[in-house]
Amino acid sequence: MLQSYVVAMTFVLATLIGTRFYLQNVVARRPPVGVFNRSDVAGLLVGVVVMPFAYLAMPTQVAVPLFGLVIVAIVAVTLGPVFGHSGWAWLVAVALGAADLGLAAVAGARSPAQLAVNAVLLCIAIVGIANVWVQSGMRGRHLIAVAVALTVYDTVATALFPITFNLFTHLGAGPFAPFLAWWSGEHGVIIGLGDLLVATLFVIVVEKGFGSRAAMVALASVATTIGIMAALAVTDTVRGVAPSMWVLGPVIVAHTAYLTRRRAERTVAEYSGRR
């Protein structure tokens, strides 16, 4: 039980800290003209709502490889600026994808090795997606809109209907699972891709807009929130798939709203000038 908790939280903290590090040191590729705006928030939310239904409509043999291809591509794009060479980035991304696939086939979908590789893939993808959005100009007001919308969505898809549960069941038994998980016997911790992504976005939106000190507070608040929810899950205090955004959402919205009211939010140019 403790092992599940420690490993899962290690990946969570690695993602949150790694995303900050990426923001501070790597320039993500973005479209040359255009800034993250309402149309992107709308696109994101449409994707979040439509994607589970699209995947559930496909047989597992199609949905899993498709999701895998998407994740591998995102990982390759994320690692490109890190390696300075897209060839190496693709090599590493494909290798990780192949490892996830191979380990799931050979050692099983709940084996520690497969869960670890899957977690690494997911964490890198989250670092990349969050940085592209924030370095393209995502602001506090966009994050608030996303958090509110996802809280509503989580209520519908997780609490009221078993959409999230069905998606986890459909995709979670094999490679490229859309969640970060660790099992110890019958006890495990599962943190969804969407929840971790929103938490990560929160940390770097705050870092870019309001500075490192505010970002550290944001990191501590979401890490604590996720940590408490994971502890409740691993001790079976809360069973099954719970709508994490019920807790994360209000934390993110309240904190971001407080910061945006307190002072002017920096642009990417202003943030880059201070690095």
Add this chain to the structure above:
Amino acid sequence: MLDVAVAQIRVALSIATGRRLNIRALDRLLDGMLATRFEFGMIGAEGAQALGGPPLDDEVRQKVALRRFRTVARRAADRTRYYSRLFTEQAIDPATMSWDDVRRLPITGRDALREEPDSFVCAGTRPVMRAITTGTTGPPTGVWYSEYELAALTGATTNHVLLRNLIRPDDIVQMCISSRAHLPVITISGTCYRIGAIVQVTGLVDPALALAQLSERRSIPGKRKRVTVLNVYPSYLGELIEHGLRGGYRPTDFDLERILIGGEIVTAGLMRRAERLFGPVEFVENYASTEMVPCGGNPCASGHLHYESSAGLHEVVALDGTGLAADGEPGSLVETPFPPYRETTLLLRYDTEDIVAPLSGPLDCEFRNLPATTHVLGKRRFALRHDDGWVFQRQVMEALEGSEAVPLPARYGNRAASAGVALEVLVRDDDPGVERAVRDQLEAHDVPVKELTLVTDPAQLSAAIPVRSDLRETSFTPAAAPALLASSTGG
């Protein structure tokens, strides 16, 4: 980003195919560019290429140009009186024209447009404005524009200004061009509104008034303290320089950063003397005219003039009318503006009467992928043919404005003389060394002067070449008194 990406695709498709621009898509794209500049501090080089499209090789460019020419020719033949008549007389089918047919099509002269401007208006369009030209070659002509064209051309101007970072939100822009130059006043003012800069249309008033406005201190929140961008004709800039230096103005009286200049020949001497008055400034030259917009040229750092293929067909016709000019041979620039920016007044092979020489390359400047010519050498009617060749306005202007003995703008008259030219030049005074100095300058610029007459009164020039600054506009405000000058130079 998503909405801007979609808008970018729509605008690019319109420019590539010649279909009408969706003005809302253009607006969205411009909003995206403004947001990009605000968020990231600038639009990078990748952005400029993304908006301008990939460079085309010559063969592709020729094919695309012929297709676009046929499109506009078909429209002109079907819907304008002038070209309907012309294509019938020439027995050319515009839908299947070859390049030989294009070259066979008679050039449209300025006189034709001047004599029957309405015959060039495309049936089915809704003209709302007649833009009168303010150039110096004869009586003005009129070109009709629709509301759509005014919006599209303003959008294109805004795009150009944003990509080159020429006007910023905190700038104060002063326009010292003719107030009757409707089209640039509308497009530049519209650009300033869009960007959030202040624009003041001063016009061609008494230079003392213009200088007072340039040096006047402002206290508008979020804006610079004085005018930072000046849009001006070269000849009027010359008047400002002369008046300003005589009146005791110095660089500390101004905060000018950029001078957007065009409409006449810009000389090195003019730019050098301008910096004496205004301090270091960036000169941004452009080449355009009311009749042929959006066709126009962008000067590069190497002194060439480069043309966007998507804007129109650019040809250089030999001065003796025997066909296209060879590489390096001076000829008259002939333009055919393409849609989507032009739909109302259609002009095919319109003779601008501006002399340039084609350059086939290879070039190594920043615009090397675009068709190029030399910079404009002058107007054809002011060029002089002599036994050994030609003398163009640029040669004479560069020579004269490079001499301190000649007040700005350089005013002169010329005529052909045997094996050279005869010049009358307005100078400040006719001290003994002045003639020698002026001759030396002219010889250094390969002007074969056979007769040189120096005058100190403009009225003594018998056939002076007109300049745009002579389009003087009046005002009820008296010219600035010395006391006003003193307060405005308070620093």
